[in-house]
Amino acid sequence: MNFRLQATFEKALLISISALLFIAFFDVNDWVFANLEYRHGVNWIFLPAGFRVLLVLGMGLPGCVGIFLGNLYLDQKNLFTPDHAALTLMTAVVSGFTPWVVMNAMKYMHMLDASLQKLTHQQLLNFTLLYAAANAIFHQMTWSLSNATTH
Numbered sequence: 001m002n003f004r005l006q007a008t009f010e011k012a013l014l015i016s017i018s019a020l021l022f023i024a025f026f027d028v029n030d031w032v033f034a035n036l037e038y039r040h041g042v043n044w045i046f047l048p049a050g051f052r053v054l055l056v057l058g059m060g061l062p063g064c065v066g067i068f069l070g071n072l073y074l075d076q077k078n079l080f081t082p083d084h085a086a087l088t089l090m091t092a093v094v095s096g097f098t099p100w101v102v103m104n105a106m107k108y109m110h111m112l113d114a115s116l117q118k119l120t121h122q123q124l125l126n127f128t129l130l131y132a133a134a135n136a137i138f139h140q141m142t143w144s145l146s147n148a149t150t151h
Contacts, residue, residue, distance in 0.1 A: 014063070033046075102127065
């Protein structure tokens with residue numbers, strides 16, 4: 001098999017796997033923590049956010065694209081409505097690419113090893129905390145800029 005074709009196939013497979021796993025984690029979260037839901041879509045414990053960390057650290061950019069596509073699938077009812085299409089798209093972008101941006105920023109500032117082979121528990125904790133803060137900030141900015149009251 002041609003090297004480029006094989007690399008493309010591998011990336012497509014990683015994207016598909018990460019999207020399916022991300023969607024599955026939503027179902028697991030709903031099943032396990034349904035009683036802890038504050039209101040629809042707002043959870044006290046939200047496993048998919050932690051799973052984003054694993055997908056991005058393990059798969060890199062294909063993991064981000066998978067998260068993005070998984071979000072589009074999960075929010076597909078809003079994707080084709082004029083009132084929510086832009087917000088749905090931006091929410092998927094924020095959800096999918098925020099952990100990747102944080103990871104690359106930490107690599108640039110030498111807070112993470114480029115290969116992640118020497119990842120320590122302190123680096124993982126720092127990544128998780130920075131990602132959690134960035135994720136909350138970017139989601140709130142997205143919803144605020146779109147004047148979203150419900151989604």
